[in-house]
Amino acid sequence: MPHAPESAVSPARNALVKVPEITIFFWIVKLLTTGMGESTSDFLVYHINPYVAVVLGTLGFGVSLSLQFVVNRYIPWVYWLVIVMIGIFGTMVADVAHIVLGVPYFVSTAAFAMSLVVIFALWARVEGTLSIHSIYTTRREIFYWAAIIATFALGTAAGDMTATTFDLGYFDATLVFTGVFILAGAACVLASSGVSRILLFWLVYILTRPVGASCADWLGKSHRFGGMGYGDGVVSVALGLLIVVFVAYLTVSGKDRREEAVGLGGVAPAGG
Numbered sequence: 001m002p003h004a005p006e007s008a009v010s011p012a013r014n015a016l017v018k019v020p021e022i023t024i025f026f027w028i029v030k031l032l033t034t035g036m037g038e039s040t041s042d043f044l045v046y047h048i049n050p051y052v053a054v055v056l057g058t059l060g061f062g063v064s065l066s067l068q069f070v071v072n073r074y075i076p077w078v079y080w081l082v083i084v085m086i087g088i089f090g091t092m093v094a095d096v097a098h099i100v101l102g103v104p105y106f107v108s109t110a111a112f113a114m115s116l117v118v119i120f121a122l123w124a125r126v127e128g129t130l131s132i133h134s135i136y137t138t139r140r141e142i143f144y145w146a147a148i149i150a151t152f153a154l155g156t157a158a159g160d161m162t163a164t165t166f167d168l169g170y171f172d173a174t175l176v177f178t179g180v181f182i183l184a185g186a187a188c189v190l191a192s193s194g195v196s197r198i199l200l201f202w203l204v205y206i207l208t209r210p211v212g213a214s215c216a217d218w219l220g221k222s223h224r225f226g227g228m229g230y231g232d233g234v235v236s237v238a239l240g241l242l243i244v245v246f247v248a249y250l251t252v253s254g255k256d257r258r259e260e261a262v263g264l265g266g267v268a269p270a271g272g
Contacts, residue, residue, distance in 0.1 A: 037087020
């Protein structure tokens, strides 16, 4: 069935879109959440019983995601709470696969990448778009959050593989992923096709995870492991406070809310 043109969509439909507009603030907060997810997960796993930590991370993820599905519009603190919880939960999933189950990072990276490809293929086949600006039905939101979880797990495994298996270290891994992130972001901005911009957006989104996680590890881990030694707890709290500040600003200013309606095809002007 062909999708309706943007002009056919009422403003009421736009109010139901449950994700933020893609602005500089989106990327800032996203990078902060990836770093916080890494540092918080590591702090919990190494300072309390790791099984209890995983249970707490899973519960936090489940409760926050349930709240997101209950609300019928984009609410900044609800949305970003889910992202923070997925950051913690996704890190734990990747770490459990490697540390507990003994799965090599290159195997888990490949597995998470394949999972993401499958999710994208199903999403595109069923809904006809991968645009995050088309998230106004429960089914599309399920696909969206499944993809988000996969990107976090993939980014964590890829970041750890680069820093440890390839022996680059956290700082060099941060530089490598930051460079690729900037190049992919520039390509996304310059892309003329709606489809290519959407795919590039997802590539940039995936890269935020190893950028933030590698940077958080570099800041938090001890000098013995090539870090700055500030501690995972300190890094987690600092990043958490920054997230609160930015989300409060977005809540008050409304800078991440869309002003125009989005067509049912989901091709947004911002490429996301």
